[in-house]
């Protein structure tokens with residue numbers, strides 16, 4: 341009896357939490373299929389009839405295709421660089437004993453404590469000096485720099501748990517340090533790498549502050565800036581914002597679904613033993 | 614096949630003040646099975662890792678077939694090593710674990726396939742080639758680790774306590790298999806262990822290490838019969854050799870053990886004549902004591918009788934002496950605690966040690 345009560349209580353809590361977490365998402369999804377006029381008439385109405393045509397409309401007429409391409413190129417490049425450079429740094433810091441190892445580690449890590457608002461003006465000035473202001477390359481570099489400390493931090497603790505004997509075995513098997521990184525460390529660390537890929541993709545895909553400060557051209561806007569364009573001073577095109585949101589969210593959901601599968605696989609396979 | 618020579622090899626870790634290994638010298642002949650034996654922390658692994666090229670050599674020379682190896686990287690020494698942790702690559706199948714070292718050496722594909730098949734067949738891994746290490750039992754992992762060394766056809770095999778993670782029954786089996794493997798390959802092997810049974814049963818010769826230095830090198834039974842010092846005497850053998858404080862009588866014709874005395878003759882009398890002082894340590898193994906009064910004998914109080922099944926261990930206190938000794942007897946032994954027994958001492962199998970230097974006299 342108490343067991344049933346316990347389960348019921350658990351179910352209740354989970355239901356409430358799910359409603360709390362998924363509610364806004366479902367609400368936005370419904371609004372994405374309704375026009376702004378319909379929405380202002382009834383905020384929580386069902387999308388009947390569903391205006392599917394809003395998606396192609398947003399994509400082609402409201403420039404979302406450009407925003408999407410910009411976001412994709414910036415985020416994919418930044419995440420790729422972050423993953424490889426982060427893994428190399430983590431491998432190096434966790435595996436090689438050299439003077440100043442911990443100092444370098446602390447230096448990288450200490451960058452985490454500064455909120456972006458403090459560094460952004462200096463960053464802005466630096467980018468202007470190097471001709472990287474208002475360019476996607478500049479934004480990509482900033483994203484790499486901003487996310488690298490946390491990436492190295494997460495990966496270092498994982499790499500440090502890979503037994504040193506594996507590297508010694510690979511050395512006895514005739515492999516160079518470079519090959520050992522690619523053929524031993526990197527594949528073993530895939531679960532941790534998947535974690536940082538998800539984390540970085542989601543954070544950067546939704547990143548707004550750096551983008552709004554460092555990008556001005558309409559043609560270089562990323563998705564969060566594109567959505568912001570529909571938030572006017574007086575009149576907000578709520579319907580279109582919701583459609584844009586949905587376009588922005590879908591890739592994140594896909595990435596998460598794909599990589600979290602890998603993540604769980606990697607962990608249950610006992611990758612490090 | 615190769616000869617491995619260590620010439621006054623020493624190691625000081627950068628982070629440590631004392632040397633971990635000092636002046637270790639020996640030669641492993643072509644096809645010989647040499648065992649490095651010693652308690653934990655005595656520098657066995659360090660020595661092995663210097664041979665492997667995984668640790669730098671602080672001083673001394675390492676030679677393979679007469680060629681100096683000190684500055685050659687591990688990958689160019691043509692040595693294979695089996696690790697205590699097995700160190701199997703967790704993301705690769707058994708097949709790829711075996712083939713990994715061969716691929717690097719750019720052997721032809723069919724040669725790699727042939728060697729992997731051969732090793733897998735020899736170790737009974739045929740059915741497991743597509744498994745990942747996490748899906749193997751401890752014994753199977755151990756075989757894969759062995760196979761990874763075998764497929765390489767290296768000049769020298771190194772083993773660092775490869776059996777210590779197996780349970781007791783498996784260990785006995787693997788011990789036999791390793792010995793058989795050595796006979797079949799007749800390869801040069803250097804094997805590290807802290808287990809004296811492994812050392813005694815598998816080694817052509819054993820090198821006993823203490824605190825980073827070599828204590829004694831020799832064939833297992835020679836070392837057992839004639840330990841160089843009290844450390845080797847007590848380390849080898851279980852229960853350990855009894856060491857009793859004793860005094861040589863003037864003239865050296867007898868040994869005073871408390872209130873009792875033993876007459877000396879033969880090699881022991883010769884040893885007594887060499888003794889630098891009259892105080893010595895009298896060493897005798899538990900199996901060289903027997904109930905009875907044939908030859909030299911001691912009277913001793915029985916403190917404790919421990920039947921182990923196949924044999925019985927008896928704890929004794931010789932009369933007039935403060936220290937205890939152990940005797941190993943057949944299970945038919947009928948003595949009881951607190952009885953006084955007469956114990957025959959096999960003087961031909963006993964030793965005198967110098968208490969000052971701990972060396973055998």
Ligand SMILES: Nc1ncnc2c1ncn2[C@@H]1O[C@H](COP(=O)(O)OP(=O)(O)O)[C@@H](O)[C@H]1O
Nearest residue numbers: 626628629633652653654655656657658659660
């Ligand atoms: N990487 C290292 N840095 C500093 N000291 C070490 C290192 N590895 C081993 N030692 C020290 O060297 C000594 C010998 O160690 P080791 O060769 O591992 O002994 P064994 O294998 O015989 O148990 C020990 O005192 C150990 O603490």
Ligand SMILES: [Mg+2]
Nearest residue numbers: 654657658659
């Ligand atoms: Mg060791």
